[in-house]
Amino acid sequence: MKTRSLLLLLLLAGSARGAEPASLPDALAQGKVSINARLRYEGVGQTGLRDAAALTLRTRLGFTTATLHGWKAMLEAENIVAADGDRYSQAGLNPGGTGRAVVADPESTEINQAWIGFEEGKTQFTLGRQRLVLDNARFIGDVGWRQNQQTFDAAVVQDKSLAKTTLTYGFLHQINRVFGDRHLQGKWKSESHVAHANYGGFSLGTLAGYAYLLDFDNAAANSCATYGTSFNGSAPLSPDTKLLYRAEAALQSDYGSSALNYRARYLSLEAGVGFKPGSVSLGYEVLGQDNNVGFKTPLATLHAFNGWADLFLATPAAGLRDTYVKAAANLPEGFTFLAFYHRYTLDRTGADVGTEWNAQLVRKFGKFLSGTAKVADFRRDSLAYPDVRKFWLQIEFVY
Numbered sequence: 001m002k003t004r005s006l007l008l009l010l011l012l013a014g015s016a017r018g019a020e021p022a023s024l025p026d027a028l029a030q031g032k033v034s035i036n037a038r039l040r041y042e043g044v045g046q047t048g049l050r051d052a053a054a055l056t057l058r059t060r061l062g063f064t065t066a067t068l069h070g071w072k073a074m075l076e077a078e079n080i081v082a083a084d085g086d087r088y089s090q091a092g093l094n095p096g097g098t099g100r101a102v103v104a105d106p107e108s109t110e111i112n113q114a115w116i117g118f119e120e121g122k123t124q125f126t127l128g129r130q131r132l133v134l135d136n137a138r139f140i141g142d143v144g145w146r147q148n149q150q151t152f153d154a155a156v157v158q159d160k161s162l163a164k165t166t167l168t169y170g171f172l173h174q175i176n177r178v179f180g181d182r183h184l185q186g187k188w189k190s191e192s193h194v195a196h197a198n199y200g201g202f203s204l205g206t207l208a209g210y211a212y213l214l215d216f217d218n219a220a221a222n223s224c225a226t227y228g229t230s231f232n233g234s235a236p237l238s239p240d241t242k243l244l245y246r247a248e249a250a251l252q253s254d255y256g257s258s259a260l261n262y263r264a265r266y267l268s269l270e271a272g273v274g275f276k277p278g279s280v281s282l283g284y285e286v287l288g289q290d291n292n293v294g295f296k297t298p299l300a301t302l303h304a305f306n307g308w309a310d311l312f313l314a315t316p317a318a319g320l321r322d323t324y325v326k327a328a329a330n331l332p333e334g335f336t337f338l339a340f341y342h343r344y345t346l347d348r349t350g351a352d353v354g355t356e357w358n359a360q361l362v363r364k365f366g367k368f369l370s371g372t373a374k375v376a377d378f379r380r381d382s383l384a385y386p387d388v389r390k391f392w393l394q395i396e397f398v399y
Contacts, residue, residue: 023068030066033399034076038147040394044088044101047386052088052101057081058147060112070119074130078112080105080147080180091179101388105147108180112149122160129153132170133301134196138248138268139212139226141301146178150299164201170194175216175299189217191256205233205245214298215256222298225255228266234274244272244281252295262293264319270326278329278337289319289348307342307356308376309388319347335363352381371395 037059044052062076082088082105086096090106115128132152134140143150153174159167175188192215198208212226228250234242250266265288272281285305287295294315297305306312306322322342329337338360344353356378364370374392378385 027066027068027072032064032066034060034062034064035399036060036062036397038394038396040105040147040392042088042103042105043391044103045387045389046101047380047388049386050100052097052103053084054088054103054105055083056103056105056107056147058105062113067119071116072119073116074113076111076113077109078148079109080107082107091183093179093182104178106180106183108148108182110148110176110181113151124158126154126156126158129176130156132156132194134168134194134210135198135208135230136304137301138305139210139228139297140194140196140299141304143178143301143303145301145303148178148180150178150301151176165197165199168194168196172214185219188219188222191215191217202233204235205231207231212299213255215258216298217257219298220257220259222296223254223256223258224252224296224298226250226252226266230268237273240276242274244270244274244279246270254293260291260293262290264288264290264293264295266295272326276330278327280328281326283322283324283326285320285322285324286347287315287320287322289315289317292317294319294347306344307340307378308358308374309356309378309390310376311354311356311378311385311388312344316346316353318349318351320353321345321347321350333363335361337361354378354380354382354385368399369395369397 037057039057042054058080060076060078062074064074065072085094085107088103089097089100091102091104093106111129113129113131115126115130117124117126129151131142131149132140132154133142141150152172153176154170154172156168156170172190172192172194175190177186177188179186193213196208196210198206200206209229215223228248230246230248232246234244236242248268252266253263254260267286270281270283272279289295294317296315302313303310306320312320322344324340324342327339331337340358342356345351346353356376358376360372360374362370362372372392372394376390378388380387
């Protein structure tokens with residue numbers, strides 16, 4: 001679907017609506033201002049590189065109009081500054097950071113979101129620069145952990161007309177990545193289609209299916225077609241305990257401008273027990289390989305998967321198996337705790353890659369403020385990978 005065609009569809013749909021007792025000044029006056037400020041320290045120690053120390057402040061200021069005859073619009077600006085930008089490598093953008101570990105939070109100022117939307121009944125259309133998160137963000141996400149959010153210049157349609165069903169289609173024209181405007185890989189030119197459907201009418205959980213046809217002009221090796229399905233939910237075991245489960249499988253091949261030739265599989269299984277104080281789960285994820293190409297997830301919120309040390313943002317050519325234990329707990333005084341233990345092996349050979357511990361402590365302070373302390377510790381079993389230790393302290397204001 002071309003962007004112009006969707007815009008024409010939006011205009012025609014808007015003209016078909018009857019007049020409503022509202023005006024543009026009213027829509028602006030009743031609009032909502034959004035403010036987000038996140039101050040973060042990230043320290044990185046990595047084998048073979050000098051330590052990195054990134055103290056950055058991310059500020060976003062946005063405005064969303066009230067709905068007028070089904071229409072609304074949003075504009076959001078974003079700025080990222082560093083106390084000392086040369087204490088870390090800004091993904092190669094700063095010569096002063098040469099030889100230091102990468103922290104993918106480069107200094108930048110840009111428009112983070114700018115979109116116009118229209119809603120008719122249970123169908124929504126959104127055109128422009130926007131966030132897009134599907135399922136658990138394993139394939140399509142906003143990379144919310146990084147200071148510069150991943151957004152999409154896209155036309156997106158979402159429909160909820162069918163009972164307990166959500167259908168989503170998006171045409172992605174450009175991917176605005178976390179590296180920012182100045183980086184050569186900061187923007188991917190795209191002619192990509194994403195289609196997703198989920199049905200929540202089962203008593204035991206939600207069934208989803210998807211097709212992601214990704215084609216990038218200036219990142220051809222990441223072009224791929226992925227077809228998959230997932231099911232997740234819970235079942236009561238006792239009045240205070242429930243069984244938690246999630247299963248997902250997908251098949252991927254080269255697509256569009258890709259010059260590769262492969263066909264790889266994806267599998268994710270997770271099961272656990274949830275109770276009032278928290279939960280414990282065991283998980284197993286396989287990112288397969290074929291013809292020396294690993295399964296790709298180029299638009300994922302990658303930090304949330306395969307460890308917070310970010311060693312596997314790109315799947316190894318031999319594929320990856322991640323066996324993990326996850327524990328979450330609600331602690332006294334409003335603290336929440338989350339921890340992972342990962343063991344990584346290569347999919348093709350079964351060779352050990354390493355192990356990793358992750359731990360996070362979060363506390364809210366009132367309605368708008370929260371604090372986070374977080375650590376990641378990857379210990380290698382293969383000299384092909386470095387040892388990596390990361391530490392974060394963060395305070396965030398959201399209004």
